[in-house]
Amino acid sequence: MKNKWLSFFSGKVQMEVKGKGIERLLNECTRNGIAIFAVKKKQDCVLLMIQLQDVHAFRRVIRKHECKASFTKRKGLPFLLLKSKLNLGFTAGFVMFFIILFLLSNMIWDIDIKGAKPETEHQMVKHLEEIGVKKGRLQFLMMTPEKIQKSLTNGIDNITWVGVELNGTALHMKVVEKNEPTKEKYV
Incomplete structure (x- = not known):
């Protein structure tokens, strides 16, 4: 054979x-x-x-x-398969283990924002919750990193650029804020 x-x-x-x-x-x-x-x-x-x-x-x-x-x-x-019918509880536990393992490994467990001031970071977290990106959310039920990046740059005014990267179960964001010069008052 x-x-x-x-x-x-x-x-x-x-x-x-x-x-x-x-x-x-x-x-x-x-x-x-x-x-x-x-x-x-x-x-x-x-x-x-x-x-x-x-x-x-x-x-x-x-x-x-x-x-x-x-x-x-x-x-x-x-x-x-015939033997597994006799051990139905063990077989069900074995299948449930792999289903739970699959679901937990496809959830977002950490959202890391770097390079932003606390006020901007707070605005970003609020905006992310509005578009459905939060801890505990399944990765295949939320937007792609490119769409998240586009939504953040369009939705928050004081952000010049945001880099969004999905690494395992963590969402990493690198932020570049706008540096506007202070306006002088004319007398």
């Missing part, structure tokens, strides 16, 4: 075949297109592996011979 992943997903069965004419049985199986692999000869029997979908065809072939077959091992995803 060349591709072990495909055989894992489709399932495979190890069988123990006893009786007379095992070689003829194996030859007829290969003529009928039944994939047989991992064949091992023991004292009075042969251990072999077949794919799960070939079990019914193997049973039709073995009826014509003086051999008896019994299942010894079952491997693959179909059998794991």
